[in-house]
Amino acid sequence: MSSTGNASAPENVTQELRYNPAEIEPRWQATWDAQPDLYAAESPACGKPKYYVLEMLPYPSGQLHMGHVRNYAIGDALARHQWMRGYNVLHPMGWDAFGLPAENAALKNNTPPREWTLSNIAAMRRQMARLGLSYDWQREVTTCLPEYYRWNQWFFLKLYERGLAYRKKSKVNWCPECATVLANEQVVDGCCWRHEETPVQQRDLEQWFLRATRYADELLRDLDKLEGWPEKVRTMQRNWIGRSEGALVDFEVQRKEKFSPADAPVTLRLNERMREEAPGKITVFTTRIDTIYGATSLQLAPEHPMVAQFCAADSVLGREVQVLLEQQKSAREKDAFGTLEKIGIFTGHYAKNPFNDELLPIWVANYVLLDYGTGAVMSVPAHDARDYEFAQKYNLEIKIVILPRRAESAHEGAEPLLPYTEEDSLLINSGPFDAMGCEEAQRAMTAYAAEKGFGKSQVTFRLKDWGISRQRYWGTPIPMLYCEKDGIVPVPEAQLPVLLPEKIDITQQGGSPLSRVPAFVNAICPKCGGAARRETDTMDTFVDSSWYFYRYTDAKNSSAPFDSAAAAYWFGEQGIDQYIGGVEHAILHLIYSRFWTKMMRDLGLIKNDEPAHRLFTQGMVIKNGAKMSKSKGNVVSPDDMIARYGADATRMYALFAAPPDRDLDWQEDGVAGISRFLSRVYRYALSTMPRAASGRGQALPASLTPTEQKLLRKLHQTIRRISNDFEGRWHFNTCIAAIMELVNDLIAAEPEITAGSVRDSVLYAATRNLILLLQPFAPYLSAELWSLLGETTPLLRASWPAFDAALAAEDTIGIPVQVNGKLRAVITVPIGSAEELLRSTALAEEKVQAAIAGKEITKVIVVPGKLVNLVVR
RNA sequence: GCCCGGAUGGCGGAAUAGGCAGACGCAGCGGACUUAAAAUCCGCAGAUCGCAAGGUCGUGGGGGUUCAAGUCCCCCUCCGGGCACCA
16 A cells, blocks of 8 residues: 555455446446437348337336336347347337326326326336436337327328228127226226226117227238247137128928917017018028027027017017116126026917928027128027026927937947037038038038028138227327218318327316317318318227337338338338237237238238237236235335345346246345345456456467366356247246356356466456356446456447357266166266166175175166166066 | 146256266255355265165056066146137
């Protein structure tokens, strides 16, 4: 120490010796914030292969939660890795900024929705920056701004032109809490998806629909192409689309006087007037036309038009049907529809089975759905579980028309246990179709029906058209006008956007808030120049999120939603390279996005058939075994974690605590553990830094000391593990564990390093590669160490470490030796030892000898490189 | 009811192609440093019997295949999720 007292301190005395993320992280964040191009995607001309990694855009609630942190930590690790692998990476972020919470906040705090939303966005953008996420903010998309939502309107006009958007009155799901309509997809267990306690009501309203069913077949078929999607999501979508092949068959309704009342199982109530009319026909949809000879009644949905016709002439029936409808309605609202007891009412009418001219009683049944198939079914009690239950209750005839194939039937010729529904069966009692197999009969009977003109084959879907009208303020105005003279008139493209008025009172309840803004409602008809009324409903916010990821490719375009060439570059043939988000969007967002992509392809905007080639659904973040929620009081705030442990430790823990596809239990002690690990890295790196830095530019020694060899071997084994995981299964938890092992080995070797048995060039290789491996998971600490190492290349542009198989190779291996399958010894042999050497070494082992003493060796299994097992008796 | 997941130490989890179960971390215990504590470092750590050497048992339960099973096959239990009268 200098005796002069005021001599200058050594250069690095201000260098903190303790890992202090609270100092390191904000310093680097400031550096990064000052470089707007840092994470910018390059132009297609850069010549690098492209990689589009996308995380689902959040709703700007104002607060990131741990689920977001996990989602973005996964995406960020991937993006950083791909950058280092030499890809031109597109990694954007945006805001799903329309929606009800902004309106509720406006009511509560008297803040305009736009202001509230934009300030939330600013807050969340700050949180994301603090986490060190590598987003290209120049491409930010905010869906509530006219620059974005005008293109929703533009798409709507294109859809309308093509007949893909239409208006109809329909029974809709109404959430009294939201005071708006919900799509089928937004009804969960009979309740609103946002208000899990609020039962959805049924209302009749005029609504705008998008013809998603036009793409039903393709949406289903292309699921097979999505091999990079979780099978679970594909299955959920398949079920949701619900394609089934079957046939339509017409049954003629007969005049009542053809039968004597005595034939009818229930008292006929038909009045005289009905006798004069020819009531027409009822078309049923069935997937089991092969069982049609077993039909013993027809069942109609209570809302079926024919039922109304019957009721018009029969007030008793009318009242009974009304009761049925009421029951159904209340059951549906309580989500008890599926468990409702089957109730039927005989209408007094009959219909003729066109295959055998049998007369079947027509019933109204509460288990028949109007909006699936034709709203009418033929009832085959013997071969359908529901029909069987119904027939038992009402004592209807049960006719068996299929039997198990003899060869496979345990009870030959015996009657099958009813209801018997197996398709691998043979027909009986079915006229000319007897002895056919079910599938053969289905083909033959459908062909016969078509030939005779009373039926045809038919494919039916469960998927419905997408109702997008919402009676809310904070959404995209639907660009339509209603004119007394010209009816429904689209807003001309040149007049877009239809701007959402800014100053509006949304405190009143009921109806669309926009309908109370005269300046908005009153418009001029573009056709006749007369007065017109504007549509006051806004679009479902799922419209916004159906195509936002295309906007990222050309986010500032003011003359089109995006440039086709830009989209073609980033989407390529197969779409987004990796999409990451929560499984809760498996149906809603992901099916709408697929529909929108196909629609845009048909508009000629894009070439790809699917939005995303690979999809990853991360697990939930839970705490104490339950999903984090305010009501449970188990919410962990990312801000708190960052304040206490830093962003690196917080994100790294989110990746370490569980494989990313599984649920993750948040334990704060675990974050502390990660923080301790980062401290160890920091301390190790600092203590060896001067020597590591001086090793730059030196070739590795031609011959390595044992310690050097050991360290380089571990290093390259780690590189291999982590590289493989990024390519494959994304088990970042084991990647991080591997880095911990490497660091443990490096620290354990410190005495030897200090003693000089590790040369600077080797230290340099170890430190440099350690930083590179750490970078996707802990960008702040990596940046700090990278700069301390004296590197000048931006870390993100440095190459991912190259794996060297020769350095990673072990020269000896421990081989377990078992006796009768039980481990008795582990022998150390040169790698690649032949079978004979393994056998003799194993037998020579003392412990093995003891275990086999006095016994006869009956078999010796030697698996080179794996184990030796001696079977003794 | 149907369709997917899942079940491994006190806890989170590892074991990628049937071959040493419990990597890595958390919590715990013992020790070092300290006047003391925190921090840090070193060590122990599935259960059980044993002073020890060592033995026995052990991946939700039961059966099976195999020299060898957390891993494959059959049956069952429990937990989570999705769908649910879709004709």
